[in-house]
Amino acid sequence: MLKAFTQHPQAVGETYFEHLGQASSFAGSMAMGAICCFLHGLFPFAFQTSGSRRIRDLHERMVTHRTAQKAKAAAPAWVPGLVLAVGLTLAASLVAKWLNAPVAPFALVAGFLVAAPLAGRLDLAPGLKIAERPLLRAGVALLGLRIALGDIAGLGAQTLLLVLGCVALTLALGSGIGRLFGLPKGFSVLSASATAICGASAAMAVASVLPKGPEAERQTGYVVAVVATLSTLAMLAYPAVAHFAGLPPQAAAVFLGASIHDVAQVAGAGYSVSPQVGDLAVTVKLVRVSLLALVVAAVAWSFASAAREGQKGEGRGPGRALLFPGFVIAFFALAGARTAGFVPEAILPAATFASNMLIGAGVVAVGAKTSLSGLRSMGWRPLAALACQTALLCGLAFAAASFSLP
Structure with a gap:
């Protein structure tokens, strides 16, 4: 029947x-x-x-x-790479939470040790490409939800101007340091942006608008690895510097928030001093994070303008410049929504986790394209440039903290 x-x-x-x-x-x-x-x-x-x-x-x-033979549905080509990137990022986030550290360095190591060998045997490129581009950009856009302009305005005009001055000088002088070491413009801008703004997140965001190529991917992996290492050292050393220099709590918070690369490590350093210093240091750090979208847009405009000039010289027409990539606009929109009170506080932890996961997946994709021999071949100049840029920011932040004393 x-x-x-x-x-x-x-x-x-x-x-x-x-x-x-x-x-x-x-x-x-x-x-x-x-x-x-x-x-x-x-x-x-x-x-x-x-x-x-x-x-x-x-x-x-x-x-x-309807009567034709139906082919078996096959999984899209991007599924294996994307599943691997997300899985490794989840594992990296668990390790980072256990150690109270940022996700990016562990995601880079996971991509380097796990995804890179598997990429030689499996077709992971389509999925890793999605992780490196749209997922990364979505994660950067979600960083806008961390920005509440009311909290930042509460720092006062003097502190804001001092922090903005530190960022601007680090971007300008840091790029010059890279060029003094004979490094290409792209690497100089990338390393200065990562140092001045927010470490690995800024490096990945800026790298997404730089000209593409194997050399650019190798440079991005190098900057993420070195900046994560320098930021960890800063988290451990800078509270001691503030203590021995006799900085009062507010000045110590300005120093830590204006000098350490990653938000999580600013929090680690600040709360190791006191809850008051930790809260204020994170707010100071968010001033730097709030400038990420502007820096990305400026870099995109700069390199697009250079490309247009090159095309004109070759007689190929004016080309197209992407002044404000979509994720930059989304960053500003989400920051505006948070500032206007449209975003419930209850969803902010989930948004932070999602942002870390999305950016981490992009870092895994970069790690999958990174080789130890490739990093070694870059020589001592990039490391020296990043160390000098970090020292520059530390000096500027200490001067700003000293100037903010009553």
Whole structure:
């Protein structure tokens, strides 16, 4: 008895309910066709092709395609790489939470040790490409939810100007330091941005608008690895510097928030001094984070303008400049929504976790393209440049903290 209900649907490659749905859609289409034909008979000027068109469409759906052998659905090509990137990022986030550290360095190591060997055996490139581009950019956009301009304004005009001055000088002088060491413009801007703004997150965001290529990917992995190491050292050393220099709590918070690369490590350093210093240091740090979108837009404009000039010189036309990438606009929009009070406080921890996961997946993709021999081949100059840029920011932040004393 049951076979009578399933034999014919199986013959056309469908279950009973799939067959019921298809037959019902055919019935509805034929009913509409019948109505159109009837109305056409009453009013010959109307629905002149509706009936014949439905007959052709029904034949295509019912005979040509429906009775053809159905191929087994295959998983999209991007699934393996994306699943691996997300899985490794989740593992990295668990380790980072256990050690109270940022996710990015552990994601980079996971990509280097696990994803890179697997990429030589499996086709992971489509999924890793998604992790490196749209997922990364979505994670950077979510950083905007950390920005509440009201909290930042509470620091006062003097502190804000001092922190902005530290960032601007680090970007300008840090880029110059990179060029003095004979490094290319892209690496100099990338390392200065990572030092001045927010470490690995800034490095990944800026790298997403720089010209692409194997060399750029190697440089991005190098900057993420070195900045994470220097930031960890700063988290351990800078509270002692503030203590031995006799900085009062507010000045110590300005120093720590304006000098350490990553938000998590600013929090670690600040709260190791006191809860008051930790809260204020994180707020100071968010001033630097709030400038991320502007820096990314400026870098995108700078390199797009250089590309346009090169195209003009070659007679290829003006080209297109992406002044404000979509994720930069989303960053500003989310920051505005948070400032206006449209974002409930309860969702902020989930948004922070999602941002870390998305950026971490992009870092895994970068790590998968990084080799130890490639990093060694870069020599001592990039390391020296990053160390000098970090020392520059430390000196500027200490001066700003000393100047902010009452």
